[in-house]
Each structure stands twice: as structure tokens, then as C-alpha cells.
Amino acid sequence: MKRLLLSFCLCHFLLFFGQQYSSFWYNTDNGLPQNSIKDIIKDKYGFIWLSTDGGIVRYDGKNFLTYKNLKLSNFNFLYFSGNVKKDSLVISNARGSEYLLITKRKITIHRENSPSIKDETYNFKYKNKEYILFNKNNSQSIITYPFKAFIRCKSGIYLMEEGKNIIYLDHTFKTEKTIPIPFYLKNLVNLFGFGDTLFLRDHSKKSIIKIENGEVSHFISDDPLYTDPLSRIYWLPTLNQNFIINKGKIYLSELKDGKLKASFIIKIKSSDIDMSSISSIYFDKENNLIYIGTVNKGLDIIKLANFSTPELSPAVEYRVQYSMLPFSKDQIINLQGRIYDKKSLVKDYHFNTLDESSMVYDHDQNILFSNNNGRIYRRYANSCYQKYDYLKLTQFPYLIFKDRGYYMLTLSDENLSSYFLNIYENDCFEKVDHTFMFKNYINSVKHIDSDKILVGCTDGLYLVSKSQQRIKKISTGILDIKKITSTNDGNIWIITRGKGFYLLKSNRLIKMPYDENSYLSYPHEVLKDKKGFLWIPSNNGLFKVPEKKLLEYAINNKTKVFYYRFTKDDGFKINEFNGSGASSSFVELQNGDFVLPSMDGYVFFNPLKVNTYYPKKNDIYIERIKDKTNGSDFTPINDTLHLKNDLEETFIYIDIPYFSNNDNLHIDAKLQDGDEITTNWEPVKDRIYNLNPLPPGDYTLNIRALISPNNHFAYKKIFIHIPPLFYQTLWFRIFIIVILISIITLIIISRTRFLKTENDELKKIVEEKNSELKETQNMLKSESEYQKNLIQTINHDITTPIRYLSMMSQKLVETNSPKLQKQYFNMIHKSSEELYKFTLNLKNYTELFNSQTPTFQEEEYYIFNLIEEKKSLFKEIALQNQTVIYNNSEKNIKLQVNKTILMVIIHNLIDNAVKNTYEGEIMISTSTKDSLILIHIIDNGIGMKEPFLDYYNKLNNNHLDSISSFKTKGLGLHLVIQLLKKLNGNISFEKNQPKGTQVEISIPTFSQ
DSSP states (O other): HHHHHHHHHHHOOOOHHHHHHHHESSSTTOSSOSSSSEEEEETTTTEEEEEEEEEEEOOOOSOEEEEOHHHSSOEEEEEEETTTTTTTEEEEETTEEEEEEEEEEEEEEEEEOOOGGSSOOSSEEEEEEEEEOOTTTTGGOOOOOOEEOOOEOOSSSEEEBBEEEEEEEETOOOEEEEEEEEEGGGGGGGEEEEEEEEEEEEEEEEEEEEEEETTEEEESOOGGGGGTTTTTTEEETTTTEEEEEETTEEEEEEETTTTTEEEEEEEETTTTOOOOGGGEEEEETTTEEEEEEEESSOEEEEEOOOOOBBBOEEEEEOOOOOOEEEETTEEEOTTTSSOOSBEEEEEEEOOOOOSSSSSEEOOTTTEEEEOOEEEEEEEOOGGGGGGEEEEEEEEEEEEEEEEETTEEEEEEEETTOOEEEEEESTTTSOOSSEEEEESOOEEEEEEESSSSEEEEETTTTEETTTTTEEEESSSSSSOEEEEEEOOTSSSSEEEESSSSEEEEETTEEEEOOTTOOOOGBBBBEEEEEEEEEEEEETTTEEEEEEEEHHHHHHHHHTTTOEEEOOGGGOOOSSSSSOSSGGGGGGGOOOTTOOOEEEEEEEEEEEETTOOOOOOTTOOEEEEEEEEEETTOOEEEESSSOOOTOSSOOEEEEEEEEOOOOOOOEEEEEEEEEETTTSSSOOSTTTEEEEEEESSSSSEEEEEEEEEEOOOOOOEEEEEEEEOOOOOGSSHHHHHHHHHHHHHHHHHHHHHHHHHHHHHHHHHHHHHHHHHHHHHHHHHHHHHHHHHHHHHHHHHHHHHHHHHHHHHHHHHHOOOOOOHHHHHHHHHHHHHHHHHHHHHHHGGGGTTTTTTTSSSSSEEEEHHHHHHHHHHHHHHHHHHHHHHHEEEOOTOOOOOEHHHHHHHHHHHHHHHHHHTTTTOOOOEEEEEEETEEEEEEEOOOOOOOHHHHHHHHHHHTTTSSSSOOHHHHOOOOOHHHHHHHHTOOEEEEEEEEEEEEEEEEHHHHHHHH
């Protein structure tokens, strides 16, 4: 009775709405060679062929392939004839002398007298008269006065001539029959037929004449469309299709059981197409598509929708929808008080509430909903929902649920810091049976049995036990749960925001895979139809998938899951669906329709009647390729592809007649080298496989396409042969190997002879080298000895400055004179500073005896500055002996010999001079001679004794049989002589007159 009462409250919507559709226009801007579509036909293999004034075009559902390289006199084509079932389509260009035969998806060119097309030519000669083939769609453009035309049927031929009776010839051409019906050119628009049966309508007399096998009779049709002067009839003899267009509506005309029947297909908006410009029509029932060719606007492909969105007037505001309730077997009602069926808004009760919440029916079919003002509203069914009252709560309810006989509210406190789930046993909301507190917003609630409840919050999924008053978190980490839903088989699906959807199994969440574009990261609902498919609306389209495939994936995540995606091209107004965590975000009506909310209205559809499209098993064709050498042209291929060795990249086209959403066309490819799998299955995009350069050999390219929702594939393979270049062939490799072996053999023989000769000479050389080795060993032993005494060298060079500082310190202690103390302090400071500078370079001493130490360096330096640096070190020490050091070196002499080595040499010589000179002078000077730098150090100290002079001069000239110990002769001059040898230099020692010693160093210069 409640439902009966509601039906009287409705105001029926009387406007007529045709089937919803999507329209896609194609012209020269997006694939067509020319905008005049003369004729349209579908071949035996499922491809669509178009006749234009710019050439023949083949359409596969995605791409237009224009055959522009045919050797023809012109590309202005007319209309198709032939037999689709026999895979024979014929079309002529404008002159009629050149014909194209389309068979096995290939085009061949023929002349009018070719045996291959003799039964399909456009011309027929009879009794010295030439008749032109009549085609309904566009024959008026080629048949001119004097009008002579013929119609070809299986039983015979009809000949028509302006103002004369129709002549019928049987298929033997022996029997001629005159039909007493004068025919005129103007009657062409009224002629149509089905097979061997022709109909000629006379709308002025509201009559139809039937002509069959040469016999004429009056035909009575109950449908006034056939005699309506506003009806325009389109006839496609080759496909045996007839259409009637009347006031923007397109009907399919059929002859069934001897009766003409016009079935409504669609009503086209006047803004979508100019009906007067239509030149050809084809209805593809299999794919639910209508192809409309126009005279000058191109091609319009109309997709009939399986989905419906109620049409609304522009005055209706707020079309973003979240929730609804079933209202009748085919209608819904929402929180705004609006009642919809699949076509339109039927009634508006003006609840003045935004559809952003949830709603349920109570036990009397009253509508309950909550609001953010702390109230629960109840609108009464017995008042046609005009009357309402509300219940005020202390907390703020925002969602209401009805599940297993319980009513549940989700609420928040005033500060939104705590959230509550209240459970009630009836719809009075007077007594709370159970309450549970959560820290985060509650989005969805679902009973899994009489005691346990799943609660989805913004931070995860929880399991609540009413009997134990306990809350347990199920999910790990943070999951923003949007909705919890279950299917009739007991499976529980968890929908999240941003992380897809999960299957809850044994208190464990199993994540389901995304689609290829990850649109399913934001689902809104999981619905199951009676055939076992799940429907999943998302932020970008509606998806369909067999539930069993997801359950298989839950067990073994290696199972590949293919989702079928529907978009606004299938009839939505927008791809973005909507919803909430409440049960009212989805409705299944009594008539079997599902209703989903979207960002632009509701979407109605019957899941059992929505078509899904997959390629047929044998509809995979690999027949053309393209590479950089042939530009925009295609190269036809057969089962074996012969490629050139030097091709950079080859594009292999996979032709599949598929006219649905290309997201649902799943093509994979796998390349096989002999018996070895070179690659795994990889997805193919845009029906093109990019073959990268391969080495010579024989390969197999395996192609597969998904042909059913149960993961069944159709397979196709093509063999690829890449010939080797001459230097890549086996015989060439063998030849090269033989040549190499021969060369190696000759080399071995020659080398053996050479080695034998050399062996004798080597014996002599070995003996000589043995003596040299002994000598070298001695030298290395001596070198090692020098290195062992490196520390003695450093100790020697630093002894004098340290001893001087010690002496100054002693004097400082012994004197009480402030003046002397200041003098001593100053001398200690200066000497310490110079000693500090000297110690900074001690690390360079480690390189003195290294054999890898270079004799020369790249950077030049002045010898004057080097000597000045050493003078500063010994200046104060010399003054204590009342000795003055003079640097008379030339300031412009540059050297590139190793600076560190030369510094050590000069340091030791000045050190010796200072230690042995009292109340005297030390003169240091430099000069050049030929390619040598001469350094003189002269002092007037106690001088070197004769034995020492003789010893060191001989040591420098290598005239000593043995070298004295450093302990008896001192380390300094031994070091100087050794280092000078590294510089290829010399030193000489002489007495100075009247006293002292003269030392002369000669060093070769070096310049880059």
C-alpha cells in the first residue's frame, strides 16, 4: 500500500527521450583524406571501408588507413558493390574504367573487362543501350539525363529508363518482361529493397508497390513511416540494410515474415548533424555503432549507450550526487527530494538538503537522514515526504546506517576530536545499545555477523565486538577506508582512498591489483551482478572484472587480472563517479538496474545487458610494416617478414577490427630467437610493435590478444628473417679463421727461427749482464745504506740551529742585563722562526733517496731567493761567531733542477762554513758558464785539511776504492756529493788564501 500511495504522488514526465548516445566526428583534421563520404561498408573480416573523393579508406576502430599509392587515374570513388560473405567488394572511381577489388583485406586494380569483376561492373549493355548501376545512397550524383539505370538482383536485372516502363531480365538474360510502371528519375528517392524484393512508395497516394521476380503487387504497410512524405529512405543493397530518417529519428527498416517493420534506433539532436547532409549510413549491430557519412562534414560515428543519465533542464542545480534510495521498480529518490528514472527527473519534492550525507528507510518506509547540525530527520512517506520531524542529539551525527535490523549512527563531538559509533535496535534512537569511541573519522560500518562489526576509519580498519565491548585494529599502517561492502557470496571488500581496494580474508587484507593506468587507486564501490562480475566505479571510469579472477589473484598474486573499463564514451556524462561509505551510495532496482552516483548526475544501467567487446579469435592480422626507409608508406608482408640487415627500427602493425574503448584491447608480444625466448610478454600500445635492430638470424614474433574476460587469448605468429652481410656469414668466418691460423703458424715458425738465433746472443749477453748485476747490487746496497742514514741526514741539518738556540738560551740564563736579555730573546725569536720554516720542508727529505724523484721540475725559481732563504737560517748563528754571510748571487738566474735537493746541498755547505769560520766572512756567489750554473761558497775560516780535501774530491770523482764511515768523515759532505750525482752535478774543494776553503758546484741547466 505504501508503494501504491507513492505512485499517486508522482507527476509523470511526458517528454519523449530517445536512447542516449556518444558522437565522434572524423574529418580531414583527424584522419580522413577528404570530407565527402560516398559510401560505407563492413567487410567479411570486420573492417569498415569508406569511399571518398580523396581515396579508399579502411577503419579498424582506431586508425584510418588511406590507400593513396594506388596507380589510378583519379581517386574520386563512388559506391561499393559485390558480396561481403564471399569476401568480394568492388568499387569504381569516377570515370568507371578502373575498379578496385577488395578481397582478403587487400586491394587489386582491374579494368572494366576483367573476369574478376565482370558481374560487379557499373555498366550494363542491352539492345545497344548502356545502363548505369543504381545505388540508393548516392546514385543521383552519377545517373544523369537521359536516365538509364539497372538494379542487379540474384534472380535477374531490372532496367529503368526515363519515362518508360521497367524491364525485367531473368538471370539467363533470355526472358524479358515489361513491368507496366513508368519510371522517372525523381522516383529514385522512393525506391528501396530487400534482396530480390523491391518496393516503390508513393507518399502522395499513401501506397507502396512491391516488385519481386518481375511480378508487381500492391503492398499494405501498417507503419505510416513508409508513406510519410517526411521520411527519407536510405538503401544499402550490398549490405541489405534500409534506414528511415524522420524528424531526426533514425529507424532500421526490415522485411520480416512478409511485413515491413521500422525499428527505432536513435533520435539525433539537430545540433549534432544536419540531416540533409547525410549521404550514407551503416548500422553495425554487432558493435552497437551507427556510421553516418555526410556530403561535406566527414564521418560521424554514433555509439549507442548502454548507460543512461537522466536528462535535466538547465535550471536544475547541484548535480553532484552521493546517495539515493530505491523509490519504485525503476526509480530512485535522493536527499534533495528528487525522483529520477533512467531518462529524466520525474518529480522534485524540494527537501532543500544537499546530497552530501547518507539516508535509509525506516520500517515504515519513511526516509531517515542525518545532518551536521546535530539532528536526525525523518520525512514521512504518507505525506509524500512533505512532512518531517527531527531528533536532536547531544553529539553531531553525520552518517546513518541500517544493517541486519540494526540502526547505526556515526557521530563526533563538538571539537571533532573524538568520534563515536552508536548502535540502536530500533529507529526511535531513544536508547543506545552499544557505543564505541574512535580517534578518527568513521567512514563506513558493516556487520559481518550478529556480534561483530567492521568499522572503516580514516586511519584503518577495525573489528568491533558488541558482546565483548572491544575494538581491534585489523589493518597495519594507515589506510583511509572509504567503504566496506560485501557480495552475496560472503566476500568482504574494503575500499580505500588512494590505495585501491582489498579483499578481507581471515582478518587479513589482500590488496587487489590496479588497472594499467592505476585509475583503480580511487574506487568508490564494489558491486556484483548475477553473472559473477564485479562492477567498480572510480574517479576515472567504471570497471568490470570477473570476481573469480580477483579471488584467484588473492590466492596466487601471479594471476593476471584484466579490467574492462567503461568511460563517458559509453554513455556517462563524466568519468568521475562518486559515493560515500554509506549503503545508500548504490542502489539495485527491482527491474535489475544498477544506479551509481557521479559528479554529474546518476548513472543507470542493467549489468546483464551492458555489452563488453573483445576481438574475435581469428581477427588478428599482421600484414604491413613501416620503417624509416619507406617514409609514410606501408610495406605489405605475409607470414614471413624479410628485413634488411641495416634497418634501425621497424614498426609492425597489428590490425584488429576493434571498435570499443581501446583501453580494453589487450595485445602482448613476445620475441623468440629460435628455441630461445628473447623477451617476455610485453604490452603493445596503439596496435604497433616496435622492432628494434636485431642481429642476423631467424626469429618468431608471437602476438596474443585477449578475447574474453576469462583470460583467454588468441595467438598469432610471424617469422622474421634477417640475412647476414657478407662478413657476417659462416663461410666468411671460416675463411677468416683459416687466414688467422695460417698467419699465426707463419709467425710461430719465423719466431722460432729468430729465437734460436737470439738464444746464442742472449747467452753472451747474460754473462755480461751478470757482471753488471753484481755491480748494480753493490750500488743498490750503497743506495740502501744511504737511505738507512736518512734520519742522520735530517739530524745533521738541524743540529746546528738547535745547538745555537741552546747556546742562546744558556746565555740568557747567565746574564742579568736587560739589554742583553732583550738582545738574546730577539736572536732566539729570529732563529726559531727560521728554524720553523726549515722544519716545514722536512717532509721533502723523504724524497731525496727515492729513485722516482725527478731531477727537474716544471716550475722555475730564482737561485738568489733559495740562497737568501738559507742565509736567513744561519745569519744569527754566524753572528755569534762574529761571522757575516754575503749573498752575491745574480738575481736573474732561474733554475728548474729539483729545488728540494739543491736546498739540502746548499744548506749543508753553508752549515759547514758557519761551523768552521770565526770572526770572518762567508761569500756565496753564482754565475753561468756554457750550459752550467756555478755556485761558489768561500769562507776564511779554519779551512779543510789536505787529507779531507783529497778524500772528498776523489769521492766526487768516484776514484775511491771504499767509502769511509759517516762517523769518521761526517755525513754532510757525503750527502752533498750523493745528491749532486742525482742532479748530474759536480763539486770541487780547494784551499782559500790565506785561509779557509773554496767550494765550487756546477749543475747543468734545464729549460722546457
